Amino acid sequence: xxxxxxxxxxxxxxxxxxxxxxVWLLTRPxxxxxxxxxxxxxxxxxxxxxxxxxxxxxxxxxxxxANLPSVxxxxxxxxxxxxxxxxxxxxxDLAVFGNFDPAAGNSALRVEVRLAGRTLADSTFWGTGLVExxxxxxxx
Amino acid sequence: MMNRLLIATVFxxxxxxxxxxxxxxxxxxxxxxxxxxxxxxxxxxxxEIVKPGVDPHIYEPTPGDRKTIAxxxxxxxxxxxxxxxxxxxRPSLEKAGVRLVxxxxxxxPIEAACEGHEDHHHAHSHGSIDPHWxxxxxxxxxxxxxxxxxxxAADPAGKAAYEANAKKLQNRLAALSKWVRLQLAALPKxxxxxxxxxxxxxxxxxxxxxxxxxxxxxxxxDQPSSQKVKRLIEEIKARKVKAIFAENIENPKVLExxxxxxxxxxxxxxxxxxxGSGAAATYEGMMKSNVxxxxxxxx
Numbered sequence: 001x002x003x004x005x006x007x008x009x010x011x012x013x014x015x016x017x018x019x020x021x022x023v024w025l026l027t028r029p030x031x032x033x034x035x036x037x038x039x040x041x042x043x044x045x046x047x048x049x050x051x052x053x054x055x056x057x058x059x060x061x062x063x064x065x066a067n068l069p070s071v072x073x074x075x076x077x078x079x080x081x082x083x084x085x086x087x088x089x090x091x092x093d094l095a096v097f098g099n100f101d102p103a104a105g106n107s108a109l110r111v112e113v114r115l116a117g118r119t120l121a122d123s124t125f126w127g128t129g130l131v132e133x134x135x136x137x138x139x140x
Numbered sequence: 141m142m143n144r145l146l147i148a149t150v151f152x153x154x155x156x157x158x159x160x161x162x163x164x165x166x167x168x169x170x171x172x173x174x175x176x177x178x179x180x181x182x183x184x185x186x187x188e189i190v191k192p193g194v195d196p197h198i199y200e201p202t203p204g205d206r207k208t209i210a211x212x213x214x215x216x217x218x219x220x221x222x223x224x225x226x227x228x229x230r231p232s233l234e235k236a237g238v239r240l241v242x243x244x245x246x247x248x249p250i251e252a253a254c255e256g257h258e259d260h261h262h263a264h265s266h267g268s269i270d271p272h273w274x275x276x277x278x279x280x281x282x283x284x285x286x287x288x289x290x291x292x293a294a295d296p297a298g299k300a301a302y303e304a305n306a307k308k309l310q311n312r313l314a315a316l317s318k319w320v321r322l323q324l325a326a327l328p329k330x331x332x333x334x335x336x337x338x339x340x341x342x343x344x345x346x347x348x349x350x351x352x353x354x355x356x357x358x359x360x361x362d363q364p365s366s367q368k369v370k371r372l373i374e375e376i377k378a379r380k381v382k383a384i385f386a387e388n389i390e391n392p393k394v395l396e397x398x399x400x401x402x403x404x405x406x407x408x409x410x411x412x413x414x415x416g417s418g419a420a421a422t423y424e425g426m427m428k429s430n431v432x433x434x435x436x437x438x439x
Contacts, residue, residue, distance in 0.1 A: 064325070064326070066325070066326060066327065066328040066329075067326050067327070067328060067439050087330075090329050090330075092325075092328060092329060093321075093324075093325040093329075094325070095322055095325040095326070132318075132322060133318060133321075133322070134318075134321040134322055134325045
């Protein structure tokens, strides 16, 4: 050993390098990793939501889910029912409309949303003429 | 008879004189200036220090602005760090007897989703609070009530007028809130992703179930790193985002680059830091313009 300074130098360098590895691992700059992947999308659980609109007086009733065509009554009616198949993990909001004769005065539009016979939302909106609002269905 | 006529004439002249001097209001916020005009009507004179279309993140009051502010009785400011120079103004306001009304004092602040602190320096004074509170209508309702109270305190003779105007405004804001919900109901929840120039629509996102991805941070002075832009492009591709949005006071160049590398189109211009011009020159107009642009691009 004493006669091989190059070997000694190599051994000392190797020892220092080994000692430095844990320090380097702890102090190295954080790598800019790949972009955060979006949360994995769970398989959609589709469910049929039953919607019942009830008006206090005959009115043109309509209900719309997201960007789907709305379900509308043909003429003035006092109730309208519709069913929508939606992702149960995140059901869409319902836009509901009741176009009353303004002469009817203050009118009410009741909206019930049911899933498998269980009531999830039950709201009543009041107004004169066009009564419109949004019903948010609670997540399971 | 002559005496009564004289008294009536003097009273009329006094009331006319009393109303001839409107309440002098200066505003650092275009949104609060609009609310003040609605609530104060002819009893107030509102001077906009920061005008629509000016980037308030980098704005600094000029000596002329400071003189205007010193001559006013009330100064309206957004607060929550939006006006980085506000603390420097405070001593002169106190000296001049100007009452400071800070909208941020009466709203529910939310944390800013400010990414990328490791690769940029903030040139603004706010911490992790999002100062763009006016994108939540309920916050604006609270600030409208605050402005009404400030006007009543400064001009008690106008109490009935201010309160009547404020009530009308609150009704309009409630109607606007319903209009927004009805418009957004047309957007499937899976599509409620907003990619914008800078992170200014956090309150809107919270109210309406959107996720926000912003090229810049909370301020327009935050510059995105190339890594952040790359991450954003990956996210837009993964989420199949249909459209991304520019802002009225921004250079949409970076956004155009992103649209070149993704399937997203440029969805239009949003008013993020205050009011715009034309139809967006009022708060209601600005909100309607933003919501219509978002719905049209993402539906």
